[in-house]
Amino acid sequence: MKKNTRVPSRRLLLFSSLVAGAAYHAYAQIGVFMNWSPVVDRLPYVQRDAGFNVKSDGTSQKVPDCAKVVTPESRYDPLDDIHGHNRSTEQDVRSxxxxxxxxxxCAFFSFWQRDGRCQLSTSSAKLVMDELGGVAGPVYCAYATRKPARGETLS
Structure with a gap:
């Protein structure tokens, strides 16, 4: 029998407040939560001194902290945006x-931990929410963007 290998995501309370409620409820509590996928806990931005080789020609470059940040539950759209460099399977987000x-x-990458899928996109791609557990990020600081609201795309 196959065990369920899905790791549950953690919920982080961003803020909570009490607001005046309807006639039957004196107050209603509102909380805004963000799901935090466990795969994000293992990304290089957690270690401030982490760096890795970013060139295939053997030269080593330290990746700046701003480029290490990834956005959980997101991807860049369109996928397979770079001619000749379609989807690949990679070991982890760093790869x-x-x-x-x-x-x-290539300006952005999108990665899905459950199957190791890695997709590349150019600077014209938009950051969108992904319900399938993807994480996405810029390859360099110049391409860093903010996280979109659910259903929103960023220019």
Missing amino acids: CRRRCASVDG
Whole structure:
């Protein structure tokens, strides 16, 4: 019998407040939560001194902290945006980012832990929410963006 290998996500309370309620309820509590996927806990931005090789030609570069940040539950759209560099399977998020750094024109990567899928996108791609547990990020600081609201795309 196959065990369920899905790791439950953690919920982080961003803020909570009490507001005046309806006639039957004196107050109603509102809380805004963010799901935090366990895969994000293992990303390089957790270690401030972490760096990795981003060039395929053997030269080593330290990746700045701003490029280490990834957005959980998101992806860049369109997927497979770079001609000749369609989907690949990578071991982890760091490998997916390294792949993006080695491909001319790659600005963003999207990675799904459950199957190791890695997709690359150019700077024209938009950050969108992903219900399938993807994490996405910029390959360099110049491409860093803010996290979108559910259903929102960023320019």
